[in-house]
Amino acid sequence: MEWITGHKIPIGHYGEAAFDWLIGNFLPFFDALSAGLSAIIGWITYALETPPALGVILAFAAFAFLMRRNLAAPLMTAAGLLLIVNLGYWRETTQTLALVIASTFVCMVIGVPLGILAARRQWIYNAMRPVLDLMQTIPTFVYLIPALILFGLGTVPGLVATVIFALPAPIRLTRLGIVSTPGALLEAGDAFGATGFQRLVNIEIPNALPQIMAGLTQTIMLSLSMVVIAALVGAPGLGVPVLRALNTVDIARGLEAGLAIVILAIILDRFFRIDEGGTR
Incomplete structure (x- = not known):
């Protein structure tokens, strides 16, 4: 045992050297990427914070009715958001929502094509699987x-960490939906002379849509679970009052901020969840 511990493999030093090399050679790229991501989040935050809170709430209620086609969803959405306004966490909620929207958009733009690619090429999925396991477990x-x-400090490192944490969900679920396409449908497409692209667009993706939407809701929930972690690196939002409540043992503030996160999670989940039978 002493021989083993006395000949430690310097994995940490290798990793540190790799990051030093990245910083030394690609710092302008990371600065540009950080500026771009910050701008996107800033635009979303501006769109949510500039209108009156009541106008944004009405817009969310209208979107809830459009997605669910019943009166219960918009009423619950409006009631939940009005409660957040009453508790005094509207600004933090819009900041968290901007981070969730940005991270979910990035995850879906990257995850869905990778899931389709993994479904088409088994060797690609075999190579991706340990990386996805690492991203979910580390x-x-x-x-x-x-x-x-x-x-650096701010919203961008929180966004990057959130994307790394949530990205495996849309990849895995998109692949699952594509590979679960019934063989009879694929054979019918081939019989009618459909090309590979036509079969993907007209048969496989529509069949996989419930799984893709499940990946979307999972990404949203995973992103919301990262708001407190993102606050540790300077990201604004509902994670900030939670951390302050934790540091000061302020039970009331912690419960209120946690309730705001729960309300936001329920609202977003109801927007996109597909119930059993393929209905919204």
Whole structure:
């Protein structure tokens, strides 16, 4: 045992050297990426904070009715958001919502094509699987440190950490939906002379839509679960009052901020969830 511990493999030093090389050679790229992501989040935040809170709430209620086609969803959406306004966490909620929208958009733009590719090529999925397992199991703080080094304090490292944490969900669920396409449908497409692209667009993706939407809701929930972690690196939002409540043992503030996160999670889940039988 002493021989083993006395000949430690310097994995940590190798990783540190790799990040030093990245910073030394690609710092302008990371600065540009950080500026771009910050701008996107800033635009979303501006769109949510500039109108009156009541107008944004009415817009969300209208969207809830459009998605669910019943009166219960918009009424619950409006009631939940009005409660958040009453508790005094509207600004933090819009900041958290901007981070969730940005991270979900990035995850879906990257995850859905990768899921389709993994479904089409088994060897690609075999190569991706250990990476996806690593992204889902590694402690969040481990990759939060390099994100902080590369992007500095603020919303961007929180966004990067959130994307890393949530990205496996749309990849896995999109692949599952594509590979679950019934063989009879694929054979019918081939019989009518459909090309590979036509079969993907007209048969496989529509059949996989419930799984893709499940990946979307999972991404939203995973992103919301990261708001407190993102607050540790300077990201604004509902994670900030939760951290302050934790540091000061303020039970009331912690319950109120936690309730705001729960309300936001329920509202977003109801927007996109597909119930059993394929109905919204």
